[in-house]
Structures are given as structure tokens and as C-alpha cells.
Amino acid sequence: MTETRWLDEDEQQTWRAFLWTSRLLNEALDRQLQRDSGLPHAYYVILVMLSEAPGRELTMSELARLARSSPSRLSHAVNRLEESGWVRRVKHPGDRRTTFAQLTDEGFEVLAAAAPGHVEAVRQHLFDPLSREQVLELRETLRTVLTTLDRDGESPDLFGSGGGRS
Numbered sequence: 001m002t003e004t005r006w007l008d009e010d011e012q013q014t015w016r017a018f019l020w021t022s023r024l025l026n027e028a029l030d031r032q033l034q035r036d037s038g039l040p041h042a043y044y045v046i047l048v049m050l051s052e053a054p055g056r057e058l059t060m061s062e063l064a065r066l067a068r069s070s071p072s073r074l075s076h077a078v079n080r081l082e083e084s085g086w087v088r089r090v091k092h093p094g095d096r097r098t099t100f101a102q103l104t105d106e107g108f109e110v111l112a113a114a115a116p117g118h119v120e121a122v123r124q125h126l127f128d129p130l131s132r133e134q135v136l137e138l139r140e141t142l143r144t145v146l147t148t149l150d151r152d153g154e155s156p157d158l159f160g161s162g163g164g165r166s
Contacts, residue, residue: 003076025125037114041070043077044118046112047086050103057090057102086110 006013030041038045049066050056059065064074078101082088086107092098103111125134 025129028125029118029121032164033114037110038113039110042067043081044111044114046077046081047073047103047107047114049109050087050101051108053103055102056108057100059092060089060099061100063101081107084110090132 033039090100
């Protein structure tokens with residue numbers, strides 16, 4: 001059995017800062033979306049993924065992968081989004097076992113209305129406290145960590161040309 005590689009003081013402080021920052025940032029973004037748009041952050045992510053897909057549609061399994069959600073959790077979320085008229089499910093014409101989730105025009109409008117407040121909250125809580133140099137350093141640090149976590153390259157193109165809705 002190998003010996004435990006305990007965190008040193010600097011690593012422990014960094015780890016705890018990361019935990020609290022990520023938790024508080026996600027809570028702040030969820031609160032803002034709920035308050036301003038009545039939309040949980042998880043539902044916002046689903047709408048974004050669909051809005052960026054060709055034809056604004058993805059298979060349910062692809063959507064679950066991109067949203068990093070279990071199929072049952074995604075199915076529940078899509079049920080709620082369907083009830084609101086923002087997403088619809090459509091069976092694949094050539095394979096009845098495959099179901100697509102499609103972003104409706106109304107869902108796109110909801111996303112477009114929610115995006116400005118959301119991006120302002122992202123700026124306020126994440127980018128405004130940092131210099132441009134710190135932003136670029138943070139990106140490189142996150143890129144390095146992500147490559148060790150996502151060895152199969154399943155994450156969406158997080159470091160591509162950008163320009164999408166966060």
C-alpha cells in the first residue's frame with residue numbers, strides 16, 4: 001500500500017479556496033437566474049447546449065453528456081422545460097429508439113432574455129475582480145486541470161473561439 005500524499009499548507013489553502021469559490025459562484029449564478037428569469041442554472045445550461053447545436057437539437061444522450069447530467073435527471077429537467085414550452089422531444093424518424101430534444105422558438109427567446117443578466121453576473125463575480133493577466137492565467141490553469149479530468153475529450157469545446165452564451 002502506498003503512503004498517503006497529504007496536502008501541504010499551500011495546497012490545502014488552495015483546495016479550500018477552490019471549493020468555496022466554486023460553490024459560492026454556482027450559488028450566486030443560480031440565485032441570479034432564478035431571481036431574474038425564474039430559471040435554475042441547470043435548465044439554463046440545457047437551453048444553451050441546445051441553442052448552440054446544429055438545428056437547435058441534440059439527442060437526449062448527447063445532451064446528457066454535454067450537460068454532465070444523468071439520463072434520469074436530464075429527462076426530469078426536459079419534462080419541466082417541455083411543460084413550459086421551451087423544449088420539445090421528437091423521435092428520430094429512422095430510429096424510434098432515439099429521441100431528440102429541440103429548443104423551441106419560445107425557449108430561444110427565454111434564453112436570449114436571460115443571457116444578459118447571466119453574463120453580467122458571471123462578469124461581476126468572476127472576471128471583474130481579476131486583471132486580464134489573471135484571467136488568462138486562470139484559463140490556462142483550468143485547461144491543464146480539465147485535460148486530466150476529461151481524458152476522453154467529452155467536454156464541449158470550452159476553449160474554442162467562444163462567443164456563445166455562458
